[in-house]
Amino acid sequence: MSRIYNFSAGPAVLPLEVLEEARDEMVDYKGSGMSVMEMSHRGKVYAAIHEEAKQNLRDLLGLTDDYDVIFVQGGASLQFAMLPMNFLGEGKVADYVASGNWGAQAIKQARLVGQVNVAADCEKEIPTRMPRDGECKWTPGAVYAHITSNETISGAQWKNLPKTEAPLVADMSSDILSRPFDIRDFAMVYAGAQKNLGPAGMAVVVIRKDFAAAGNKALPTMLKYSTFIDKDSLYNTPPCYSIYMLALTTRWLKKFGLANMYRRNVEKAAKLYAAIDASSFYRGTALKEFRSDMNVTWRLPTEDLEAQFVSEAKKVGLDGLKGHRSVGGIRASIYNAFPTEGVDALVAFMKDFEKKFG
Amino acid sequence: MSRIYNFSAGPAVLPLEVLEEARDEMVDYKGSGMSVMEMSHRGKVYAAIHEEAKQNLRDLLGLTDDYDVIFVQGGASLQFAMLPMNFLGEGKVADYVASGNWGAQAIKQARLVGQVNVAADCEKEIPTRMPRDGECKWTPGAVYAHITSNETISGAQWKNLPKTEAPLVADMSSDILSRPFDIRDFAMVYAGAQKNLGPAGMAVVVIRKDFAAAGNKALPTMLKYSTFIDKDSLYNTPPCYSIYMLALTTRWLKKFGLANMYRRNVEKAAKLYAAIDASSFYRGTALKEFRSDMNVTWRLPTEDLEAQFVSEAKKVGLDGLKGHRSVGGIRASIYNAFPTEGVDALVAFMKDFEKKFG
Secondary structure (H helix, E strand, O other), rough: OOEEEOOOOOOOOOHHHHHHHHHHHOOOOOOOOOHHHHHHOOHHHHHHHHHHHHHHHHHHHHOOEEEEEEEOOHHHHHHHHHHHHHOOOOOOEEEEEEEEHHHHHHHHHOOOOEEEEEEEEOOOOOOOOOOOOOOOOOOOOOOOOEEEEEEEEOOOEOOOOOOOOOOEEOOOOOOOOOOOOHHHHOEEEEEOOOOOOOOOOEEEEEHHHHHHOOOOOOOOOHOOOOHHHHHOOOOOOHHHHHHHHHHHHHHHHHOHHHHHHHOOOOOOOOHHHHHHHOOOOOEEOOOOEEEOOOOOEEEOOOOOHHHHHHHHHHOEEOOOOOOOOOOOEEEEOOOOOHHHHHHHHHHHHHHHHHHHHH | OOOOOEOOOOOOOHHHHHHHHHHOOOOEEEEEOOOHOOOOOOOOOHHHHHHHHHHHHHHHOOOOOOOEEEEEEOOHHHHHHHHHHHHHOOOOOEEEEEEEEEEEOOOOOOOHHOEEEEEEOOOOOEEEEOOOOOOOOOOOOOEEEOHHHHHEEEEEEEOOOOOOOOOOEEEOOOOOOOOOOOHHOEEEEEOOOOOOOOOOOOEEEEEEHHHHHOOOOOOHHOOOHHHHHHOOOOOOOOHHHHHHHHHHHHHHEEEEEEEHHHHHHHHHHHHHHHHHOOOOOOOOOOOHHHEEEEEEEEEEOOOHHHHHHHHHHHOOOOOEEOOOOOOOOOOOOOOOOHHHHHHHHHHHHHHHHHHHHO
16 A cells, blocks of 8 residues: 555545544444445434534534534535525625635625625735735625635635624635634534545535524525524435544544644645745745645746646655646645645655756 | 344445445555545546446446436435426426325425426325326426336335326436336436445436426526536536445446346345235235335334334344334335345244244
């Protein structure tokens, strides 16, 4: 077995010990005589997995009883639609921040449903960034305000998450559980699972009960947050194996500690940004004050050199460094499970590559 | 390792060799240095898995180029809503057959969207059954007609699938790929994956291109069939690992052969029905002509005896025999991957149990 360093933006690297545990339990989960994939979602064995997944998230996010945790298939992309379908009715307006590709996608889906105010727009700016304090023009009486905490493609991240009068909703797909934050500032937080939480196949939604209660009741059952809340994400068969992997991944994170993880994430990112800043060959894509700890993005002097960088890196086991097809460049995604040794290997490779081609 | 006989209705038993392959490839998929869970859905390694999953389904279902195969998260339950959202517009009517719990759920979701005609209703009849030839009152000009090919809870199955003037749509969640059928009679077939196809976490939708083209274009992107067709189920991150497991499971089925599998399914079911019919202690739930080959349902003289049957069976490694909570009784789900030896063990147990308690 030879594992590579996988810088993919998502699906992304998972902790090796989590994969090994999943492997060892694949055919017979803890003496049940079944794989987790095979067991009834109404049985006791699965119920314990479901509970652990929720409780680990509650513990790591410091949730009070005011919040529910639900598991919804369809990733963050379906959340872009469910959020306005549930809350953005006729005559109402929602605030959105256009901070990059993902913020723009959330806006596009909301506009199919209702009225959107763009509170701030830095979507297409280069260097990439997030809005500055005071830059957002929030709408009085908005039903909610939506931000993207980390733009995976541009490599920009909110460092001081805003506080808003309207219920604040965040797409945290690419930085949830990478750092502590105060959930009490948010009415809802959602995240596709495939970066810091587990494999692709669902979104985790953390939602304040009073906010959820105001949702549209006339929607199809599977598109209402209230269905998932009332039925504990078991109205229909949930993605049991994805939830199992999330339980293992969050168990691993609890053991490591969120504060320790945050410290390690900052250190990993700092090593890459230091390598970028130490050279005029590499140029960081994001403004320094908004540099993401999860997705480090930079350019080389030419696109040809970028292509060569990606392909030479792959040859030495540094995979997935190609920037998103919409923007090009280089992107190193270094989520929680990405090991420090892989960052060190990339820094060394960057120095070598510059020596040869710089 | 000691595997039990798992009669769960879904999630359900998977082929042991498929689970063993998944186990062996968990940490390093074919020398890629990554788990399938960790790899980019835009990369070449995953692309081959995605293609195989689709091609296996195309081969097994005998699809012509007129049909697309797509993977949609949310299970059959989300399909209950997506189908009418896409096709049942203002001033239109769709025909539905109420044949049991699942047919009724499809009707309930369609009524939230548009006008429904119930073409036949045997939902609450005991013994359970499907409509007889000529019993369905189809609506001229209906946008589609919807049936449930196998009612998992009641244990009734269409033996002669109907032909309709309107585009025919079938929920085949619990019997897809258990028997051959002529796809050309259908505009669309969908199935939650967690019975005959793989683990829970998505639905497979087979849809005729001209039918799909008539869909509502104003829906949120993730709720339009056209999105999944146009983007090859890769508009957003698909449930990669579920698709991988489906590729392995359909590869296993291709090796076995669909005709052989159908023969084995009929034989397995016949053994259980023969055991039921040989005794006055057990009473089958479904009318004989509609007995399901996938979900065999029966009653004992009292609910106490049923509870005892389930618990004694569990002690000898026959698990998941409790009927659905909405109807009680006993249910043995014996999908493709369920081994004949497990059926034989259940038949022997039934005889013993009757001797002791009958």
